[in-house]
Amino acid sequence: ASLDGTTHQHVWPPLNAGWRTVLGSFVGFFGAALGSIGGLGGGAIFVPMLTLIVGFDTKSATAMSKCMITGAAISTVYCNLKLKHPTFNMPMIDYDLALLIQPMLMMGVSIGVICNVIFPDWLVTILFIILSLVTSTKAFLKGVETWKKEALIIREAAAKKSKQSSDGIEYAPPAGSDAVAETRPPSDKAVSIWKNIYWKEFGLLIFVWAAILTLQVAMNYVETCSTLYWVFSLLQIPVSAGVSIYQAVGLVQGKRVISSRANTQTSLKSHLVLICFFGVTAGVLGGLLGIGGGVIMGPLFLELGIPPQVSSATATFAMMFSSSIAVIEYYLLNRFPIPYALFFTCVAFIAAIVGQLVARKLINWLGRASFIIFVLSFMIFIGVIPLGTSFSLLNPFTTTIHITSYQSQNN
Template identity: 65%
Template sequence: MEYFAGLRGAGRNYTTTGINGEFDSLTNFVSLLFQTNGGNSYVHVWPEMEFGWRIVLGSLIGFFGAAFGSVGGVGGGGIYVPMLTLIIGFDAKSSTAISKCMIMGAAASTVYYNLKLRHPTLDMPIIDYDLALLIQPMLMLGISLGVIFNVIFPDWLVTVLLIVLFIGTSTKAFLKGIETWKKETIILQEAASKKNKGNDAEYRVLPSGPSDDASNNSKELMDPEVSIIENVYWKEFGLLMFVWLAFLVLQVTKNYYTSTCSTWYWVLNFLQIPVSLGVSGYEAVSLYQGRRTISSKGSDGTNLKVHQLVTYCSLGVVAGIVGGLLGLGGGFIMGPLFLELGIPPQVSSATATFAMTFSSSMSVVEYYLLKRFPVPYALYFIAVATIAAWIGQHVVRKLIHYLGRASLIIFILAFTIFVSAISLGGVGISNMIAKFHNHEYMGFDDICKYDA
């Protein structure tokens, strides 16, 4: 009996020890994730710039990422970051910064290409300046928040947010692409029917979107080109430049003339809020009162409700935070959002890219002030992205013109977001597992202890 009692006692001790061991492991895991180390754990890794297979392969991946990303209006950062991390050899946060440089180059090239194009069905530029004026200031505010979060947030949290967000947006965009494809198929069938009936009038398939005149169906309105001077709305462009310059002055002053977390540091950060709300609020009130319209939506772009305007501005902030945090273009949010608003795919892509030019260039300035990337590498990949974006725009526009299917842009958008989710998510999970096994610090960093 004593023998069996001893066994039962041993069993109780073993079970208790096992439970305590598991509890301790869970406690250690949570501690690794959420503790703050009183400083900053970031140490950058910048490989030497030398010609070899890494540069060649990275350039090819960056080229196709920029080509597809610029067409979809998403920038391509979800492809750049894994390439820069896994192939070139940068650390994750430096990859994020260089990714923003590439997005800026691709966006600038795409905007230059689009500045000569017109809306596919309406008499207006392909860039919707009123929509950009509503979203861009909030996007800039989000970018500043995202850059701060990039310093603070641990990689595991960024990975979780990225996977959830990208899977959702890519699915939504893909379903929108299928819907648009079906509408285009009906138009193609109607065109074939007219041709079979011997109708001699020219019939050209138009991409989905609003039309202000039924007679447009007999005209060729597929991206006619005009001069850049004629295609720019200078008042709206001037307001967008004002926001950009205001943010630039605030960022330079904050980083060069204040110490981190000082009173003036936070004052300058908070001054970005009235700048953003002032310009976006002016546009929102004008849209609500009917003095301005989101022209690319046709008659649907008038008399917007308060909750709609608040939602659009809020999503602009979210898009900026995602862009600054992950080193991606805000187009991953704006592209699907604009499509849901009923904006034609060409206009959605062009307007999202136009807004990203301002936000991405501001991110580059902020990351440069934080000394987050080596300039020679950044200049090289900017050149690669710039050339690739122009070629991608030219080839896809020709395909759309030939096939009569603007839904190609939506499918490219969905594909780019999905590939980004797989690549960035995979890299993030792999790094998280490696850090956990090596008992590395996985908690939040202290912005006030950041030392570039």
């Protein structure tokens, strides 16, 4: 039953070694590997795969997608915790940026999960298509811009190296932060995870995660839409907003700084409210559509001047918290079959590790980080194609026929 009192018929095909499961696993592996590179999570691939190939209904596919995103995010974060920032002497993950956006992201996820229960499948699909088209276009244009900057820097560096070599002077790389951020690949040298974590910021993120999780579990044990239910629900606002406001005040006062930004700190002040707003928006869309939130955070971080590697790592780090909360909420609502969820989560976990290894090799080989942005754009756009072409299958009338067909096959 949904929050408005209506019922929703799940379509959960049996877990077996049939062609649907095999093909779905292959596509899911591909999506998780690319998603881990672009910091997207892979939801743009997972939702169409689970609906059109495996055979889940859209709402169950949304919940299953969150399970896969969580598995991929955990393994990706583990890999990124060992890496240093491509420019500065700091971790690859920007903890100050994560602390600003992650609490709002998690608050938005709770809203999105409620909307997912209430909204019909066709509306969820339309929102997914519109969002994907807009953000993929934005990311692609940013990728082209970054590629041109990299090409210019590489040409200038080659010319300087050639000139200085002819004079017998050893060439030194450009010292500008923008140049280094664009061209220098992350170090493959292993770094201790314990030394690469900012424990104060990480502790605050864990606090927000645990507080919202506690409130969500408490909501499950009271009557839906009762006074106590809404009290627990609304308490998530001061918990999430309080931590983000604390971080924003520190940034404005200069006590804290988003070090990985290419722009000056002063220009950040006008962006703080916008970042928090998009954090909530990413969470709502993540909980509603089954995406990781990277569809919003990835392009946003790039617009702020964050290097592509750091943008991907930080977005995935924030998604690990928000997606795991969504999985627990969906589990409490009985929105996905556990055997299927465990299987596809393991597939995504392994695929993300493979994706990270391949990405690091490509960055070192190409000397460019902009390909991460193109992967992000491609992942967002490719998810639109199957859902757009099959939209006629997802209107209320044909969805009823689709459900009846699966029920007859399973009986």
